[in-house]
Each structure stands twice: as C-alpha cells, then as structure tokens.
Amino acid sequence: MADTESHLQQWRTLKEQGINGEFRLDTEIGQALHDRCEALRQQLLYIRRDAQQLDRLSGYGGLPSANELRVKFEQKATGGAPHDPNDNALARIDQHIEIVTTMRDAYLAAIGQLQAVDEESSRTLTAQGDEIN
Numbered sequence: 092m093a094d095t096e097s098h099l100q101q102w103r104t105l106k107e108q109g110i111n112g113e114f115r116l117d118t119e120i121g122q123a124l125h126d127r128c129e130a131l132r133q134q135l136l137y138i139r140r141d142a143q144q145l146d147r148l149s150g151y152g153g154l155p156s157a158n159e160l161r162v163k164f165e166q167k168a169t170g171g172a173p174h175d176p177n178d179n180a181l182a183r184i185d186q187h188i189e190i191v192t193t194m195r196d197a198y199l200a201a202i203g204q205l206q207a208v209d210e211e212s213s214r215t216l217t218a219q220g221d222e223i224n
Contacts, residue, residue, distance in 0.1 A: 095190070098190055099186075099189060099190050099193060102193040102194050102197050103193055103197075105201075106193060106196050106197035106200050108200075108201075109198075109199075109200025109201035110200045114197070114200070115201055115202075116198065116201040117202075118203075121198045121199070121201050121202035121204075122198075122202060124194075124198040125195050125198040125199050125202075125204075128191050128192075128194045128195035128198065129195055131191050132188060132191045132192055132195060135184055135187055135191060136188065138184060139181065139185070139188065142168060142169065142180045142181055142184060143169065143181065145164070145165065145168035145169055145180070146165055146168065146169040147165065148161050148164055148165055148168075149161075166179065167179055167180065168180050168181070169181050192215070
C-alpha cells in the first residue's frame with residue numbers, strides 16, 4: 092500500500108509541476124502518453140465492473156468447507172479481510188485507476204492542456220456520481 096501511495100504522490104507532484112510550468116513535454120508526445128493512459132484507465136474501469144460481480148459466487152456445493160472457501164473468495168474480490176477491509180481486488184483496482192488518472196492529468200498539464208484536465212475531471216466525477224445513484 093505504501094508503494095502505491097508513493098507512486099501516486101510522485102504523479103501528483105509531476106501534475107503540479109506541469110501546472111506550474113516546471114514539467115513540460117512536446118505536445119505530440121504528451122498527447123500520446125495521455126491517450127495511452129486514458130486507454131489503460133478505460134480497461135481498468137472495465138475490469139473493475141467485472142470484479143464487482145464477484146461479490147456473490149455460486150457453484151461451490153453444500154459442504155461447510157466449500158462455503159467457507161466461497162466466502163473467502165468473495166471477500167478477496169470485494170469485501171476485504173477482518174484485519175483490513177481494503178484488502179480486496181476492487182480496492183487495488185481503484186488504486187491503479189487513481190494513479191493512471193493522475194498520470195493522464197500530469198501529461199495534459201505538461202502540454203498546457205489544463206482546461207482539458209479540469210473538464211475531464213468534472214466528467215469523471217459526474218459519471219461516478221451517476222454510477223452511485
């Protein structure tokens with residue numbers, strides 16, 4: 092988890108440097124990096140939707156040990172463990188989505204597309220709000 096946080100902080104710093112003009116990229120290179128990050132982000136969102144469906148598994152039979160195994164797999168996919176409720180696939184995927192989104196925004200900031208960063212962030216927040224409802 093700490094490694095994930097350090098990666099995220101590193102990309103946040105680069106984004107701030109891009110906003111302040113300290114981190115710059117050639118427009119074509121920055122746009123290509125942005126596009127690749129966006130493609131990866133979309134793939135991660137697709138994987139996340141699939142992982143959400145693992146909260147209710149079936150087909151394990153009626154033995155008590157099979158039921159215990161089913162519950163453990165469900166928790167590992169979406170529920171977490173008693174020692175750490177964020178110890179599940181969804182939480183890990185969310186961390187990767189956050190890092191890739193920050194990378195994407197850092198690249199846009201580095202090519203002077205701050206308005207595009209703000210508009211995309213607004214659309215993302217709106218879409219996430221719609222998913223909750």
